[in-house]
Amino acid sequence: MSTTRTSPLDLTRPFPPGFLWGTATASYQIEGAATEDGRGVSIWDTFSRRPGAVLHGDTGDVACDHYHRMNQDLDLLERLGVGAYRFSVAWPRVQPSGSGPANQRGLDFYRRLVDGLRERNIEPTLTLYHWDLPQPLEDRGGWCERDTTDRFADYVDLVARSLGGDVERWITLNEPWCSSWLGYGAGYHAPGIRDIGKAAAANHHLLLAHGKAIPILRSAVDSAKVGITLNLGDHRPGSDHPLDVAAARRVDGNLNRLFLDPIFHGEYPQDMLDHYASAQPGFSVIQDGDLALIAQPIDFLGVNYYFPSTVIDESRATEARLAGYVVAPEDPFPDLKVRSLETPGRDKTAMDWEIHASGLTSLLMRIRDEYHSLPIYITENGAAFDDYVDPNGQVLDLNRIAYLQEHISAVHDAIDAGVNVQGYFVWSLLDNFEWSFGYSRRFGIVWVDFPTGDRLTKASFDWYHDTVQKNSVEYATSVGSP
Numbered sequence: 001m002s003t004t005r006t007s008p009l010d011l012t013r014p015f016p017p018g019f020l021w022g023t024a025t026a027s028y029q030i031e032g033a034a035t036e037d038g039r040g041v042s043i044w045d046t047f048s049r050r051p052g053a054v055l056h057g058d059t060g061d062v063a064c065d066h067y068h069r070m071n072q073d074l075d076l077l078e079r080l081g082v083g084a085y086r087f088s089v090a091w092p093r094v095q096p097s098g099s100g101p102a103n104q105r106g107l108d109f110y111r112r113l114v115d116g117l118r119e120r121n122i123e124p125t126l127t128l129y130h131w132d133l134p135q136p137l138e139d140r141g142g143w144c145e146r147d148t149t150d151r152f153a154d155y156v157d158l159v160a161r162s163l164g165g166d167v168e169r170w171i172t173l174n175e176p177w178c179s180s181w182l183g184y185g186a187g188y189h190a191p192g193i194r195d196i197g198k199a200a201a202a203n204h205h206l207l208l209a210h211g212k213a214i215p216i217l218r219s220a221v222d223s224a225k226v227g228i229t230l231n232l233g234d235h236r237p238g239s240d241h242p243l244d245v246a247a248a249r250r251v252d253g254n255l256n257r258l259f260l261d262p263i264f265h266g267e268y269p270q271d272m273l274d275h276y277a278s279a280q281p282g283f284s285v286i287q288d289g290d291l292a293l294i295a296q297p298i299d300f301l302g303v304n305y306y307f308p309s310t311v312i313d314e315s316r317a318t319e320a321r322l323a324g325y326v327v328a329p330e331d332p333f334p335d336l337k338v339r340s341l342e343t344p345g346r347d348k349t350a351m352d353w354e355i356h357a358s359g360l361t362s363l364l365m366r367i368r369d370e371y372h373s374l375p376i377y378i379t380e381n382g383a384a385f386d387d388y389v390d391p392n393g394q395v396l397d398l399n400r401i402a403y404l405q406e407h408i409s410a411v412h413d414a415i416d417a418g419v420n421v422q423g424y425f426v427w428s429l430l431d432n433f434e435w436s437f438g439y440s441r442r443f444g445i446v447w448v449d450f451p452t453g454d455r456l457t458k459a460s461f462d463w464y465h466d467t468v469q470k471n472s473v474e475y476a477t478s479v480g481s482p
C-alpha cells in the first residue's frame, strides 16, 4: 500500500496496515517493590544510594509501584489501544544473586504481566536486560568480566523457558552503549566507574552476551523474533574543518559503529580499535570466535532515538565561542576530545536535548544504506517536559504532542523513502525514575503522582490513542530540514 498523501490538501499520513504501535517502560524505572518476593539487589539499588549519584537521592525502591499496580497499568494500556507493550525483566527478580536456580516468585510476576497483556490482545515485547545487573555479579567485575556473559546466558535460558510460549518478540539488551560507556566510562550510570579501558571491555562483553543469547532464544522459543535495541544518533560536524569532521567521526564510531559494525558486519571499526588501543583491558578481551557469535542473524533492530548532536574538535572550542557559538563546557568522554555545539534557535526538552526530528529520518536511511534492510522498530522515542497538573486537573502537554507528531512524521518520511520500519514505541507509558535525574524528569504520557502513586492520563495519551486508532499521523510542518 502507498503511504503517500492522496491530495495536496489532505494532511493525513497513513502508515502501512499492520504497523505496530506501542509504548515502553523498564523494570527498575517503574516496578518498585525492591525487596519483595525474593528480589535481589541490582547495581542501580547500590548506585542510587551513593551520595550525589542521583538527583535528590532518589532511588527505584518504590518508583511507580507498578509491581503492585500492574492491573491498573494493564488497563491503561488497553485504553490506549496499543498493539504492543515493551517492558523489561529484572534479572535480580529471576536470579537474586545473578546465578543459580530461578526465583519462582520473580518469574510469576512476569507471567501475570504477560498473561494480562495477552488477555487484552497486546503483544509483549520483552527486553532481557535494561541495566539492572545483579550486584553480586558486579562485585566480581560485572560486564568487564567474560564470566558475566555466561551468567547472562543462563538467565536468558530461565526466562525463555518460563515465558517463551507467550512472548514472540525478544530484545536481548537495551542500549549497551549506556551500560558500558556511561556505566564504566563516564560513571554517570551504575556501577559508576570511570575507566575507559573497562568501558571498552564492557562494550565487547555486552555484545558477546547478546550473541550468546540468540541461539538460546531460538531453541527455547519456536517462533522467537530476536533483536537488540541500540541508542543511535545522527552526529554531525559543526563545520567542514577536517578536525571537526574527524571529531564527528569519533563520536559516530563510539556511539554507533562500535555496535552496528560488529552486529551487522562481524567486525569492530578499525579506527575505533586504533583509538582505544592503549586502553586496558579494552578490546584486548576479544577472543577467537566472539565476532561470529555477535554477528549471528537477528530478526529486527530496535532503535532508540531522542536527539542529534553537532560536534567540533576540542581544540577549536575557544574559536567557536569567539564566533558566538554556545559550546558545552566539557565532554563526558575525555578520550574523544570533542565538544558539543548548541544549534542556535533550536527548541530543547527538559533534558536539555535539542529537538530535531529529521535526524531520525536520516539515521534510519543510513542504517538501511550501510547495514541492513531488516525490520526496524523504534523501540523508544519521547520527551521530558516540565509538565504540571493544571487547576482543572489536567496535564495539557502540548509540547510532548508536538514532539511525538514531528517524530512519528519523521518515521513516516523514512518509510516513504523505503526504510523497513515496522513499529514505533513511545517512551514512556508512565512518568518514572529517569536514572541519574531521579523523578525530576517526566517522560510519561501518563502522569504519576509519586507520593500517592495515582495515575492521570495526559493530553498526549489521548492524542496517541487517536494516532493508534487512525494508524496515521497529521503531517508535521515543523520537522525542518536535515
Ligand code: GCO
Pocket (backbone or CB within 6 Å): 026, 029, 174, 175, 178, 231, 304, 380, 427, 434, 435, 443
Ligand atoms: C535510555 C533508556 C530509558 C530512558 C529514556 C529517556 O535511553 O536511557 O532506554 O530507560 O529512560 O531513554 O532517557
